[in-house]
Amino acid sequence: AQSVTQPDIHITVSEGASLELRCNYSYGATPYLFWYVQSPGQGLQLLLKYFSGDTLVQGIKGFEAEFKRSQSSFNLRKPSVHWSDAAEYFCASQGGSEKLVFGKGTKLTVNP
Amino acid sequence: KAGVTQTPRYLIKTRGQQVTLSCSPISGHRSVSWYQQTPGQGLQFLFEYFSETQRNKGNFPGRFSGRQFSNSRSEMNVSTLELGDSALYLCASSLLTAFTGELFFGEGSRLTVL
Numbered sequence: 001a002q003s004v005t006q007p008d009i010h011i012t013v014s015e016g017a018s019l020e021l022r023c024n025y026s027y028g029a030t031p032y033l034f035w036y037v038q039s040p041g042q043g044l045q046l047l048l049k050y051f052s053g054d055t056l057v058q059g060i061k062g063f064e065a066e067f068k069r070s071q072s073s074f075n076l077r078k079p080s081v082h083w084s085d086a087a088e089y090f091c092a093s094q095g096g097s098e099k100l101v102f103g104k105g106t107k108l109t110v111n112p
Numbered sequence: 113k114a115g116v117t118q119t120p121r122y123l124i125k126t127r128g129q130q131v132t133l134s135c136s137p138i139s140g141h142r143s144v145s146w147y148q149q150t151p152g153q154g155l156q157f158l159f160e161y162f163s164e165t166q167r168n169k170g171n172f173p174g175r176f177s178g179r180q181f182s183n184s185r186s187e188m189n190v191s192t193l194e195l196g197d198s199a200l201y202l203c204a205s206s207l208l209t210a211f212t213g214e215l216f217f218g219e220g221s222r223l224t225v226l
Contacts, residue, residue, distance in 0.1 A: 036217075043116070043202055043217030044155075090155065099168055100145075100215070102155040 002027040002095045006103035013081050014111045021076040021106050023091030031095035033074040035065055038105075039087045047089075050074060061085070086110045114139065116205050116218035124224045130191040133221045137184050137205030143167075144186040145215065146178060149200040158201075161186055162208075190223075198225045 003026045013019055025031060032051050036044040048059025055067040065076045074091060091103040117136040125131050137144050146158040157170040161180035178188040184205075190197055200222050204215040 036215075041219070043219045044204075044215070045217070046214050049214065099157045099160075099170065101157075102147075104154040 002031060002093055002098055002101050004091050004093050004101050004103035006089075006091055006106050008106045009104070010107045010109070012109040012111060015083050016080050019076075019078045019081045019085070019108070021089050021091075021108070023074045023076065023103060024072050025074065025091075025093040026072065027093060027095040029095065030067075030069060031093040033065075033067060034092040034094075034100075035059065035063070035074075035076045036090045036092060036102075037061075037087050038090065044090060047076070081108075081110055083110045083112065116203055116216050118201075118203050118218035118221050120221060121219065122222050122224075124226060125193050126226050127193055127195060129193050130189060131193060131223060132187055132189045133201055133203075133223075135186045135188075135203030135205075135218060137186070137203075138216055141205035141207050141216070142184055143206045143208060144180055144184065145204045145206075146186070146188050147202045147204065148172075149202055149220070150198075155202070158188065193225045195225050198223060 005024045007022050034049045035047040038044045047063050048057050050057050050067050058064050063078050067074050088105045088107045090105045094100045119134045143162045145160040148156045159178050160168045164180045175191045180186045200220045202220045204217045206215050
């Protein structure tokens with residue numbers, strides 16, 4: 001069965017600093033990959049998705065993610081974090097006809 | 113266009129009761145999925161409905177059930193509530209199947225079981 005691991009439960013960065021959130025997936029082939037963001041009291045919003053092609057994908061709010069097949073990773077990055085980016089971030093994968101599987105999430109705190 | 117609407121947003125029940133949650137998808141979306149979110153287990157897939165038919169089901173007991181109406185609105189029901197059912201229940205809609213495209217989530221229904 002496929003699985004998604006987000007190694008960092010909580011990350012704290014300073015406003016203006018760069019950010020990288022890690023995500024590793026487990027699946028026999030290349031799954032569809034997603035990053036979602038959840039602000040407190042809100043539902044999830046899709047930041048970006050990877051289906052195939054260019055391994056660097058651009059998303060909303062200045063986020064990007066890079067797919068690395070050799071590392072089974074799909075890390076999320078942002079060059080300069082804003083205070084409004086404080087939220088919880090979920091990586092998800094979907095392989096074949098299987099259901100969408102989410103990681104446990106990484107909570108991001110942004111210090112002023 | 114209006115987003116995914118879930119009602120009620122908050123509710124408190126006691127053990128043994130049952131609860132029904134409602135989800136109105138984005139207009140034109142035919143797929144509705146339900147997820148349970150808890151601090152310990154994270155986001156867990158409950159089931160997906162497409163054109164009034166359950167297409168996929170997660171690993172939850174039979175106390176959890178759902179249905180979809182002809183207008184794509186969906187309800188989920190939990191019978192004989194247990195303390196462990198306390199969670200945020202999220203509904204998500206998508207244009208086609210939930211498994212190949214973008215999901216649009218509602219704000220959730222937060223259920224507390226006492």
